[in-house]
Amino acid sequence: MSASGEVWAVLLAAGSGTRLAQAVGGVKKQFLEWKGFPLFWHSALTFSKTPAVKGIVFVFPPDQLEEMRSVVAGLDGADSLGMPFRVTAGGRRRQDSVFNGLNELPTGCTHVLVHDSARPFASAAMVTGIIDMLQSGMEAVIPAVEVTDTIKEVEGSVVSRTLVRSRLKAVQTPQGFSLPVLYAAHRQAEQEGWDVTDDASMVEMAGRDVHICAGEEGNVKITNPEDLKRIENTGRTIPCVGWGYDVHRYGEGRPMVLGGVPIPGGPQVIAHSDGDVLLHALSDAILGLFGGGDIGHHFPDTSAACENMSSGIILKEVMIKAEEAGVEIVHVDLTVIAQIPKLSPHRELIRKNIASVMGLEKEQVNVKATTEEKLGFTGEKKGIKAVAAVTGLKTFS
Known part of the structure; x- marks a missing residue:
């Protein structure tokens, strides 16, 4: 891979959104309309406002891939991103979708941001901060916020221990990585059968340092029916x-x-x-x-x-x-x-x-x-x- 320093984003919009399906009539959450656009497009617009991001790979459900190629082309025609983009199909698991996205990145890309399209509120300022830390030499940077609740580890219905809150962080996306480091971690995960919930976990398991940067309280993820209020009343x-x-x-x-x-x-x-x-x-x-x-x-x-x-x-x-x-x-x-x-x-x-x-x-x-x-x-x-x-x-x- 080239060392040109290009940063691309992989925007994940391939999930099924089963927890929200009943509340929204079966519409996958990444396709919910907000301010005239589907949720995933708002994140794309944020990346387009970040000069250091040079392009985007959209990852959609395989059964909607051709449909979404047309949708993205239409959205770009109406409100242009002003940057190149590619569209690919997701996989069975989140990490499979990310890996498919990584395989679509151009040879000039050296760093990548992986972002969940169900987080439409991430700011361009936070994205820029992540990129600055990557370009300073860090291999992995993830945004995180303080945990305000006391967290218990349980077995069944019984508390086994109370975790030390001062050592806990709630992690968000986009997560930023050196592309060779993340790609190698995905290869290792495939070979060793890892099943992870985010890319940072994979990089940690591969023995690499993951650095924390300041996240944003408003950078919430649309997951449950009650979260819909965030996009219904966000004036x-x-x-x-x-x-x-x-x-x-x-x-x-x-x-x-x-x-x-x-x-x-x-x-x-x-x-x-x-x-x-x-x-x-x-x-x-x-x-x-x-x-x-x-x-x-x-x-x-x-x-x-x-x-x-x-x-x-x-x-x-x-x-x-x-x-x-x-x-x-x-x-x-x-x-x-x-x-x-x-x-x-x-x-x-x-x-x-x-x-x-x-x-x-x-x-x-x-x-x-x-x-x-x-x-x-x-x-x-x-x-x-x-x-x-x-x-x-x-x-x-």
């Missing part, structure tokens, strides 16, 4: 921020309204809608939370329907869009920039009104006002502007 919630900006000129036009609150004695503003510069900036910021464009797109100033439209309506419309996009708004920070009028008498009412319209607590809304030290068009009392920063939580399914 991620991440923070998002939207920023908005708006400007209006002073002049004969519409009475000043800020945050839905009339400002008696304030300069009139020139605007197509009601000219509420603060709510316009706020609405733009909300659209920014989920990539929703800007209010000019949704409420163009060329539209007769938007003539004199209340900015409160605009705000409520964009809030509906945010909710449909899976965004929860948690904080609003607003700043009005103007030389005139003075906003301190109105600030708390504006804050209270915006909180009420948005269904937020008053503490979740902040309203500030400042001048630009008589500089620019606001300093020359020619207009008013506002900026808004909105923080939200977006849930991804």
Whole structure:
């Protein structure tokens, strides 16, 4: 085998999944749909996002081999891996399936990752860490996490001894190996009749050192019916921020309204809608939370329907869009920039009104006002502007 240093992955999807069969109508777990793709494809996509992995060997049930060749080709056409792949049939035991996969690896491969397709949550960062340790000279590297339960060894229904928990680890995949070392271990296992549950055990029995790296608590295996909840409800919630900006000129036009609150004695503003510069900036910021464009797109100033439209309506419309996009708004920070009028008498009412319209607590809304030290068009009392920063939580399914 060449010493080029190529790393390939063998992705095992040949199991029968008997423990889950009844719960999922006979569908093998590696073929269960999640986020629009079968489980095995999610692991393939993770490998494709890891630059050090150069290719993948898929191992499928022998009776579905030709069908799965077409399925993989179709998946790659829809969401390309951007790397070479091969498809082969599995064997009677897990170790037979792995050995079949090893025999499909190209001559340029020197290291291999063996991964169970029923672990779709493994991260690219963990895969990279395993490869780094292999390339530093280690022959076998496996991810593992702490064991939190006390483990008993039993005979029948009687405990024979309690194992020392500090010396125990729960092992995961992918497991990484020097290909010559793993291949030789499989040959020895075949000759001596070993029956193992993972490749690391085989390498250990062959007298080689197996090193541990940090696994991931989320890298769980879909095995039992209750595990299905992990793929039925795996939405991620991440923070998002939207920023908005708006400007209006002073002049004969519409009475000043800020945050839905009339400002008696304030300069009139020139605007197509009601000219509420603060709510316009706020609405733009909300659209920014989920990539929703800007209010000019949704409420163009060329539209007769938007003539004199209340900015409160605009705000409520964009809030509906945010909710449909899976965004929860948690904080609003607003700043009005103007030389005139003075906003301190109105600030708390504006804050209270915006909180009420948005269904937020008053503490979740902040309203500030400042001048630009008589500089620019606001300093020359020619207009008013506002900026808004909105923080939200977006849930991804």
